[in-house]
Amino acid sequence: EAGVAQSPRYKIIEKRQSVAFWCNPISGHATLYWYQQILGQGPKLLIQFQNNGVVDDSQLPKDRFSAERLKGVDSTLKIQPAKLEDSAVYLCASSSPIEVSGNTIYFGEGSWLTVV
């Protein structure tokens, strides 16, 4: 079974530039998450999709971050304009539909962003 695919793996940009990250979840996983992980911290949820609808984007800085999952499969996360504090790993994850006993989420390898 193929895992969660992300690209690019690494990106270095200057502040005020824009960047986009792509994620393709595990086949059949309806729920897709974007997490931001700053060095030394745990992952923080940015946005959660169920199919092509947004479930939770309460922690997404909407003045500069946007995300879409138009066809309910792959997703794009965009940052425009980037700030120095956006330097982090952007982790995409996916999970299958809710089961009675709960389920796990599966992570991609992350997109490492450095803003200089």
Add this chain to the structure above:
Amino acid sequence: EDKVVQSPLSLVVHEGDTVTLNCSYEVTNFRSLLWYKQEKKAPTFLFMLTSSGIEKKSGRLSSILDKKELSSILNITATQTGDSAIYLCAVRDNYGQNFVFGPGTRLSVLP
């Protein structure tokens, strides 16, 4: 707001030592608690603990959920250098599918 706290934040041991990592949580309507191991890449799943499965074991790793104390421990016996990683604890409630992560414990195992 759901919250997860882990301790210690950092730990250095020698090969062969036994370590215990702690996770405590505050969550409305608890559903499950998960442990992940993160090396220089994406977190990989270790265990999921729920009300119906409060103890899990795999090789040298084991974990217990204490629903009364709202906490969990992750034990690693006979540590090896390959156990060096960040160990993340996450909780999930029954309302959504969001997983709230703690800050992680950075474990360094020296030869």
